[in-house]
Every structure is written in structure tokens, then in C-alpha cells.
Amino acid sequence: xxxxxxxxxxxxxPAERKTIEAMSATLKHRGPDERGLHLEGPVGLxxxxxxxxxxxxxxxxxxxxxxxxxxxxxxxxxxxxxLRNVLKQRGHRFRTESDTEVIVHGxxxxxxxxxxxxxxxxxxxxxxxxRQELLLCRDRVGVCPxxxxxxxxxxxxxxxxxxxxxxxxxxxxxxxxxLAETLTFWTTVAPQTMYKGVCELPPGHWICFGPTTVTEGxxxxxxxxxxDYDDAGTADEYAAELREILLEATRLRFTRxxxxxxxxxxxxxDSSVTAALIQNxxxxxxxxxxxxxxxxxxxxxxxxxxxxxxxxxxxxSITVNHRDIAEAFxxxxxxxxxxxxxxxxxxxxxxSKLVQDSGFKVVVTGEGSDEMLGGYDIFREAVVRAFIxxxxxxxxxxxxxxxLYPWLQRNPTAAPAFARRFFSQALDGKDLALSHRxxxxxxxxxxxxLNEDVRHxxxxxxxxxxxxxxxxxxxxxxHPLSRAQWIEAGTLLSGYLLSxxxxxxxxxxxxxxRFPFLDPQLIDKAAMLPxxxxxxxxxxxxxxxxxxxxxLPPEILRRPKQxxxxxxxxSFFSSPVDWVDDITSEEALKxxxxxxxxxxxxxxxxxxxxxxxGMSNSDNMAVTAVLSTLLLQRHMVEPE
Amino acid sequence: xxxxxxxxxxxxxxxxxxxxxxxxxxxxxxxETALFLEDVFGIELDDTELNVEKLGEGADLTGVVLEKMExx
Numbered sequence: 001x002x003x004x005x006x007x008x009x010x011x012x013x014p015a016e017r018k019t020i021e022a023m024s025a026t027l028k029h030r031g032p033d034e035r036g037l038h039l040e041g042p043v044g045l046x047x048x049x050x051x052x053x054x055x056x057x058x059x060x061x062x063x064x065x066x067x068x069x070x071x072x073x074x075x076x077x078x079x080x081x082x083l084r085n086v087l088k089q090r091g092h093r094f095r096t097e098s099d100t101e102v103i104v105h106g107x108x109x110x111x112x113x114x115x116x117x118x119x120x121x122x123x124x125x126x127x128x129x130x131r132q133e134l135l136l137c138r139d140r141v142g143v144c145p146x147x148x149x150x151x152x153x154x155x156x157x158x159x160x161x162x163x164x165x166x167x168x169x170x171x172x173x174x175x176x177x178x179l180a181e182t183l184t185f186w187t188t189v190a191p192q193t194m195y196k197g198v199c200e201l202p203p204g205h206w207i208c209f210g211p212t213t214v215t216e217g218x219x220x221x222x223x224x225x226x227x228d229y230d231d232a233g234t235a236d237e238y239a240a241e242l243r244e245i246l247l248e249a250t251r252l253r254f255t256r257x258x259x260x261x262x263x264x265x266x267x268x269x270d271s272s273v274t275a276a277l278i279q280n281x282x283x284x285x286x287x288x289x290x291x292x293x294x295x296x297x298x299x300x301x302x303x304x305x306x307x308x309x310x311x312x313x314x315x316x317s318i319t320v321n322h323r324d325i326a327e328a329f330x331x332x333x334x335x336x337x338x339x340x341x342x343x344x345x346x347x348x349x350x351x352s353k354l355v356q357d358s359g360f361k362v363v364v365t366g367e368g369s370d371e372m373l374g375g376y377d378i379f380r381e382a383v384v385r386a387f388i389x390x391x392x393x394x395x396x397x398x399x400x401x402x403x404l405y406p407w408l409q410r411n412p413t414a415a416p417a418f419a420r421r422f423f424s425q426a427l428d429g430k431d432l433a434l435s436h437r438x439x440x441x442x443x444x445x446x447x448x449x450l451n452e453d454v455r456h457x458x459x460x461x462x463x464x465x466x467x468x469x470x471x472x473x474x475x476x477x478x479h480p481l482s483r484a485q486w487i488e489a490g491t492l493l494s495g496y497l498l499s500x501x502x503x504x505x506x507x508x509x510x511x512x513x514r515f516p517f518l519d520p521q522l523i524d525k526a527a528m529l530p531x532x533x534x535x536x537x538x539x540x541x542x543x544x545x546x547x548x549x550x551x552l553p554p555e556i557l558r559r560p561k562q563x564x565x566x567x568x569x570x571s572f573f574s575s576p577v578d579w580v581d582d583i584t585s586e587e588a589l590k591x592x593x594x595x596x597x598x599x600x601x602x603x604x605x606x607x608x609x610x611x612x613x614g615m616s617n618s619d620n621m622a623v624t625a626v627l628s629t630l631l632l633q634r635h636m637v638e639p640e
Numbered sequence: 641x642x643x644x645x646x647x648x649x650x651x652x653x654x655x656x657x658x659x660x661x662x663x664x665x666x667x668x669x670x671x672e673t674a675l676f677l678e679d680v681f682g683i684e685l686d687d688t689e690l691n692v693e694k695l696g697e698g699a700d701l702t703g704v705v706l707e708k709m710e711x712x
Contacts (some may be wrong), residue, residue, distance in 0.1 A: 235655045387675045396687045400671040422679060532652070536659050537676040545662075558663065 001144060001503070001512040002070040003027025003048035005158035006125055007167060008134040008209060015044030018581070019467055022166040029335075029402055030074070030159060030507045032332070038070050043127045043134060043342045045072040052076065052361060053260050054364050058098035059274050064108050065093055065385065068130050071107075073100040074159055074496070075122030075144045076225055076514070078252040112137070112206050119252065119520055123201070125157055135208040141368070141518055142203030142494030145503055147200050155209045160504075161198055161337045162636070171197040174452060174555030174594075177284035179339070179629070180461040183447050184440050186341050187495030189467060194632065200255055203494050211215035220520075222489050223472060224482035224527050231530045238533055238549035241525065246547075250277040253364055253454045260515070261362045262287040262355065265315065266564065269544060269556060274516050275311055275506060276551040279366060280549045288313040289355055289363065291347050294321035295567050306553055320347045322612075326420045332578055333631040335508040336500040340628040341621045344566045348505040354510040367502060368517035371485060371493045373524040374534025375561060380404055381422075382484035383535055389429035417616070432468050433476060435484035436491075438462055439557030446622045449603065451596045467491070467498040483529040559587025568620035569612035572627065573604075580604075583630045592633055602627055643709045652680055657701075670695045675691035677701065683708035685686045 007015050017039055020050040021636070024035050024046040038045045038061040053076065061072045079082070080099035083106060088094070092105040106114040112135075121143035126135045133386045136157055138146045146566045148157040156167045178194035178475045181187070190200035201207060202219040230342050248291030256259050263275045265288040271585035278286055287307065295300040301317070308315040325346040332340075337576045355363055370376050384404055388397045401422065424437055429438065447455050467490070475483055516522070526534075529543065536542035540561050549557055572580050580631055582588065589597040607615065607623055615623075656676050660669070673695040674685050689695070694704060697712060 092658065234651060383675060383679055387678060390684060391687070394687050396690050397671070400675065403672055471685050491650070510650075532656075532680050536656060537672040539663060542659055546659075549662075 001052075001121075001507060002050050002074045003163070003507075004046065004074045004125060004146075005163045006045040006047075006072060006122065006127075006134075006156075006325065008044075008127075008155040009042040009153070010155070010209065010211060011614065012042050012154050013050070015039050015042060017044070019166055020046040022632050023163040026163045026166060028045060029510060032510050034059055036072075036207075038072070038127075038583065040070065040127065040129060043070075043129075043550055044131070045070060045125060045127060047072045049433040050361060050507075050512060050606045051259070052161065052512060053080075053256070053258050056099065057096040060100055062096065062098070062100055062104060062546065063574070065106045068128065069104050069237065070106055070127045070129070071100060071104045071124055073122060073124040073291065074105060075120060075124070076141065076256070077102055077120035077122065078256050078519075079117075079119040079296045080256075098187065100567045107135075112219060114218055114569070115283055117192065121515070121518070123159065129600060133210045135206055136201055137202055137206035137219075140204045140520060141222075141489065141525070143498050143503065143513075143515065143518065143561070145499060146201045147193065147198055147203065148207075148632035150209065151197070154346075155263055158299075160196055161193065163368070164198060164428060171195070173197075178463050179454075179465070180458040181463045182341070183341050183443050183625070184463050185491040185495065186439075186443055187492060187500065188338060189495055191545065195637075204419065212567060221472070222486055222523070223401065224475075224478045225532075226474065226477040227479040227482075228477075229528075233530075235543065235546055238529060238543055242522075242543055245522050246516055247277055247280065248281075249362065249516040250274055251281055251521055252519070253514040254278050254281050255306075255515050257362055259361050260287070260357075260359075261364060262289060262360045262593065263313075264288070264363050264365040265290045265304055265311075266366065267540065267556070268366065268562070269299035269548075269552065270369035270517065270562075271356070272307045272366075272556055273369075273544065273548045274364055274366050275307065275313065275517075276548070278567055279311060284312065285392050287358070288315045288407055288604065289351060289358070290315065290317045291351050291508065292317050293566065294319055298566055300562065303556055303559065304556060310553055313331055316354065316358060316626035317352055320350055320566070322567055322571040322574045324350060325566060326577045328458055329571070329627070330631050331335070331505060331508075332505070333628045334635050335504045336628075337504070337636060338495075338500050338628075339625055339632055340500060341446070342440050342565065342623045343568050343571050343624055345501045345505050346571075347566050348501055350507055350609055352506045352509040352511045359365045361510060362512045362514060363506075364514045366517060367515045368493070369541070369544065371497075372463075372523055373541045373544045374481065374485070374531075375544075376488065377404075377540075377561070378435055378488065379481055379535050380538055380540055381438075382480045383531075384538075385422075385427060385434050385585045386429060386480040389427040389434065392427050395444070396564045400538075414516070415465065429480075430476070432471055432483055433464065433487060434480055436487050442618060443501070443621065443625075444616050446625045449595050449599050449622055449626050451594065454594055455547075455579040477604050479531040481535055482527075529606075567612070567614045568624045569607045569610075571612065573607040573610075573612035575611075579631075580627065583627065583634065588630070592630055594629060594633065595626060641709060644681070646702065647708060649709075653701045653705070656680075669697060673701065677705055681705050682711070696705050702708065
């Protein structure tokens with residue numbers, strides 16, 4: 001993957017070389033290997049390259065045969081060989097072996113319909129010199145980032161927000177609506193960002209800026225069948241199909257690279273499956289990487305070692321302690337460009353550094369499996385809440401919570417708080433967000449830390465209902481699990497998992513992630529699966545486990561799902577951290593204007609007293625959100 | 641609720657029971673089974689039916705579903 005950027009002055013004024021060069025320079029961590037630039041009248045395209053495919057002739061920006069179309073591209077098209085053959089048959093001539101050139105010819109041939117033919121992860125800008133149009137487009141689920149600012153006279157775009165600010169007219173100011181979304185969904189949701197005047201192009205979309213018009217389109221959206229969809233298949237039949245699709249998705253992502261490809265191995269089912277499948281396509285020892293935690297509560301080292309022994313990989317791990325997270329966190333927030341409610345991105349940042357230091361540029365990982373195949377607790381909660389909602393006054397039904405979360409029986413102090421969270425929201429079976437209401441409410445509690453003016457401003461936005469208005473019109477006919485999957489993919493998958501914890505942490509060290517579970521064919525097939533093959537009873541990812549039971553040790557197959565998490569408050573308060581003290585001083589908080597100094601002082605005093613141990617979920621999220629937002633304000637928004 | 645052939649009902653229930661055996665746990669059997677039957681077959685069970693005799697291990701789950709599908 002790479003970094004892309006550019007400007008288009010719609011009034012015809014010439015693009016400025018120094019602006020494009022400055023923008024590319026801010027993206028050098030994304031593309032340390034080469035820089036490229038194309039200036040053509042009012043448009044300037046920039047590129048910072050991470051060389052992965054066609055190392056010799058793949059430099060960008062690149063054009064079609066008559067140089068009418070120019071592209072700057074970030075990402076990978078995994079089916080570029082097949083598409084190139086199709087385009088050659090239609091008379092297109094290629095100068096390089098790169099996937100990028102396929103897009104420019106494909107767009108020339110098929111227009112925006114071509115995007116639906118791509119199997120890959122990408123963000124691109126295409127300049128059409130004859131029409132004087134600049135088109136921006138992005139992959140289906142939002143693996144690759146793309147931001148833009150448009151004021152009616154010019155368009156500025158880039159892979160990261162910081163690059164946009166090389167153009168002085170782009171405002172550098174926090175947008176409280178972005179904060180409102182973060183305190184609901186745990187992330188902003190495109191097109192909303194944390195910054196005024198800056199939009200994120202939504203996944204599966206394109207937008208085209210011409211001399212007098214702006215047009216937008218959607219080439220793909222996640223859809224599910226109605227709940228009464230007549231499925232005739234058996235678990236064995238669906239498992240065979242899943243196996244075949246995932247094998248091919250893994251082959252494309254492992255073999256289509258001109259540099260060595262490694263894999264992450266977390267100790268969970270998803271990365272274990274992808275690493276095991278990779279063994280089909282190499283005779284060499286696979287290089288794998290994993291995270292370990294000094295804090296035993298979060299460590300999965302035992303499961304990782306088990307898979308390493310089974311697969312015989314050349315494995316390297318990094319052990320992350322509280323101090324490591326605290327020290328990395330300011331840089332992590334700077335790269336994420338968003339507030340974070342969890343510290344889990346920080347270990348991923350340290351892991352990608354290990355990959356870079358080990359000489360690798362590409363890793364295959366298991367991301368996307370939980371969203372597509374029903375791995376998260378929130379999906380099990382979706383079917384449980386629907387079960388309870390059918391007879392809301394039945395005390396008997398509520399007992400199922402203890403089967404969902406057996407730890408509640410062992411923790412009588414946490415149980416009442418959990419029950420309040422779980423049941424306080426009306427259990428309306430017709431509610432489109434039946435699954436997500438408790439989560440959305442949990443983050444709203446952080447707003448108690450805000451100063452009064454900011455809180456009042458944020459309360460003006462009904463971001464949850466506006467988001468639900470975007471759901472497809474037939475969503476009411478879907479199964480509750482499908483609705484939960486749609487919401488999860490539209491919020492946390494693209495906004496957080498693939499972004500703050502994904503692309504940003506990988507590309508901070510010039511490492512490209514590849515995700516077989518987000519292959520378009522797999523996504524479409526998974527969406528059509530009967531919901532019972534995702535969450536069967538209370539068992540998550542039923543079909544995945546059924547399909548790959550011969551590849552995984554029984555201990556990994558049977559282990560309860562452990563969500564990837566890292567220590568939050570304990571990282572910042574187990575021992576003094578200078579920047580935490582500095583940023584939460586009364587003077588700094590007053591100067592920030594965002595938070596209520598007394599409320600934050602009360603929270604941080606509690607954290608210090610307990611050294612961050614034994615904090616509630618809500619306190620852990622609140623302190624991480626406060627610290628990350630203050631860091632964002634100090635390092636992103638205030639002039640450097 | 642859509643009526644389904646007996647063999648389809650039985651197959652879906654067998655897949656559920658196989659999953660439970662693989663998971664190697666019997667805790668919460670009755671409620672999880674009730675959730676599964678309601679979710680997959682669109683039937684509804686009242687509180688008096690959420691018991692081991694009707695939904696526990698060895699119970700005739702196919703019979704429960706077919707009876708509900710036939711109606712009173």
C-alpha cells in the first residue's frame with residue numbers, strides 16, 4: 001500500500017508543485033520507497049510508494065495510452081492478472097506489470113462500473129484531462145483510507161488528514177459532530193471526520209468533481225436476504241463452499257506479491273486458519289508474528305505457541321507491557337487521527353514496527369472474519385436480545401445471560417451493572433439497532449467528562465438515528481443478526497478496526513495488511529449464509545469452525561472467543577507517565593476547553609489511587625477517550 | 641412461521657446438537673435450545689415449556705417443533 005494525495009483547482013489556476021511535494025512528504029511513512037508527482041494544469045497528483053508489486057516499472061502516477069487519464073493509487077488489486085487479460089483482449093496496451101495500470105485502462109473501458117470488478121483493497125484518484133474531472137474512489141469495506149476537502153473552488157485529497165493541511169485553506173479545527181459520533185459508535189462514520197471541512201469518502205463509493213458538477217455513486221453495498229429466505233443447504237455443503245472461497249482468497253493474497261509475505265498469528269481461530277491455508281502455497285517456512293502481553297489477563301501466548309508448533313512457522317513475537325503502551329500512545333493517536341476509546345491500537349503499532357524491523361512489508365491477517373461470519377459477542381447479544389424481546393416480561397428468559405457470559409455468575413458485583421446496561425434500553429424487537437443500543441449508550445457515558453458547553457453542543461446531534469436512516473429500506477425484513485452485522489460493518493469495521501487499529505498502525509511502519517476474510521466473494525457468500533450457521537444457539541462462528549475443524553488443534557477450536565484487547569487505565573497509571581501528568585494538569589485542561597477539569601481530575605485521581613487496576617469498563621474507556629482526545633487536539637489541531 | 645418437512649427440521653436440530661457435543665458443555669442447555677428453536681423455526685415457547693423434560697438432553701426436539709408448526 002502507499003500514500004496518495006493531490007489537488008484540483010476547479011477555477012483553472014495551476015496546481016502548485018510545492019504543495020503536492022509537501023503533501024507527499026507527510027505520507028512518507030506509508031510509502032518510504034519512492035515518490036512520484038504529476039502536474040497537469042489545474043491538477044496535481046502525488047504518490048508515496050511502498051513497492052510491493054512490479055518493483056521496477058510500477059512507479060506512479062501512471063497514465064493510459066494517450067495520457068488522457070492519470071491515476072494515483074494506494075492498495076492492491078489481487079485479480080489484476082485476470083483483468084489485464086480481459087483488457088488486452090479489448091485492445092488496451094500495457095507498459096508495466098503493475099495492478100495500478102489495470103485500473104486506469106479498466107476505468108477507460110468500463111467507467112465506474114469497473115470498480116465492482118476489482119477484488120482488492122484500494123483508494124485512488126483518477127484525473128480525466130479531456131473532461132477536466134477528478135474522480136476519487138475507495139474499496140468496498142474501507143481497508144484503504146481516503147479523505148478530501150472541497151470548498152466549491154478546489155478539491156484537496158489524501159490518504160491521511162494531516163496531508164490535507166499542507167493546503168493552507170483547509171481548516172484545522174475539531175468538529176464536535178465527529179466527537180458526538182465517536183462517543184456513540186466508538187468511531188466517526190464516513191463521510192464524517194473529526195475535523196471541520198474534511199470528509200472521508202465512504203467505502204464502496206466514488207465521487208467525481210467536474211468544472212461545474214459534483215456527482216457521487218455507490219458501486220457496492222453490504223446486503224442480506226430476508227429472514228424467511230429459503231435456504232436448502234446443509235452445514236457440510238456451506239462449509240465446503242466457504243473452504244473453497246477462503247482458500248482462493250488466501251492464495252491471491254499470499255502469492256500476488258513481488259516481496260516476501262508474512263502472517264500474523266494471534267492464537268485465535270481466524271489467523272490460525274489463514275496461516276494454515278497459506279501452507280498450501282509455499283514450500284518455504286512461513287514467517288509469522290504475534291503480540292504477547294506482560295499482563296497475563298490479555299496474553300494469548302499459549303495458543304500462539306500451539307499453532308506455531310502445529311504449522312512449523314518461523315515465529316517472532318513482541319511482548320508489550322504497560323509502559324510500552326503508554327510511551328507509544330501519543331504517536332499512535334497521531335497516526336490514528338481520531339480519538340481512541342481503547343489502547344488496543346498501540347500494541348498493533350508496536351507489532352508492525354517489529355514486522356518492518358524484520359524486513360517484511362506485507363502481512364496476511366484474520367481481520368474481517370468476526371464481522372462476516374458472526375464472531376463477536378455483540379452478535380450473540382443480538383440473538384439473545386431478540387429472544388428476550390419476544391417475551392420481555394419473562395424472568396426465565398433473562399437467565400440466558402448467564403449462559404452467554406458465564407463470568408457473570410462468578411462476579412456478583414459486576415452482574416448488576418451489566419444487567420442495567422443490557423436491559424435498561426427498551427427491548428423492542430422491531431428496533432433496527434436492538435443489538436447495538438447498550439454499546440452506544442456505554443460510550444455516551446463518557447460525555448460526563450466534557451465541559452458543559454461542549455456537552456450541550458454534542459447533545460444536539462442525534463447521530464444514532466441519522467445512521468439508522470441510512471440502512472437499506474428492506475433491513476426490517478432481515479434477521480436481527482444480519483442487522484447487527486450491517487451496523488458493525490458500517491461503524492467499527494471500517495471506522496476503527498480497519499482504520500485506527502488497522503491501516504494506520506500498519507502503515508505507520510510501511511507494512512501492508514491483507515485480509516482474506518474480506519475478499520468480496522467471501523463477503524457476499526457470508527451475507528447469504530443462514531444466520532444459524534454464523535451464530536448457532538450461543539456458539540459463534542459455527543460454520544468457520546465446522547469448515548476448518550481438521551486444520552486446528554481442538555484446544556483452539558473449542559476455546560471461547562477472546563476479544564483482542566489491551567490494558568487501558570493500567571497502561572497510563574501503573575507508574576507515573578510524564579505526558580499524562582502534563583496533559584491532564586488543570587491548566588492544560590482549562591486551556592483545551594473540551595473537558596470539565598473537575599470531572600477529569602476525579603477520574604484520574606481514581607486511576608492513580610488504584611494504579612489503573614480493577615477499573616470498570618466505563619472508566620477504562622473514559623480515561624482512554626479523554627487522553628486520546630487531548631493528544632489529538634494538542635498534536636493535530638494546534639499549529640505546530 | 642413457515643412449515644418445514646420433518647427431515648429438514650431433524651437435520652437442523654441434529655446440526656445444533658452436534659455443535660453442542662463439540663463444545664462439550666451442558667450448562668444452559670434448556671434456554672439455549674429454546675433460543676435456537678425459536679430463532680431457526682420461528683416457533684414461540686412460553687415459560688412453562690422452558691424445562692428439561694421438553695428441551696433438555698434426549699428430549700424429542702423435532703417433535704416439539706413439528707407440533708408447534710402444526711398448531712393447536
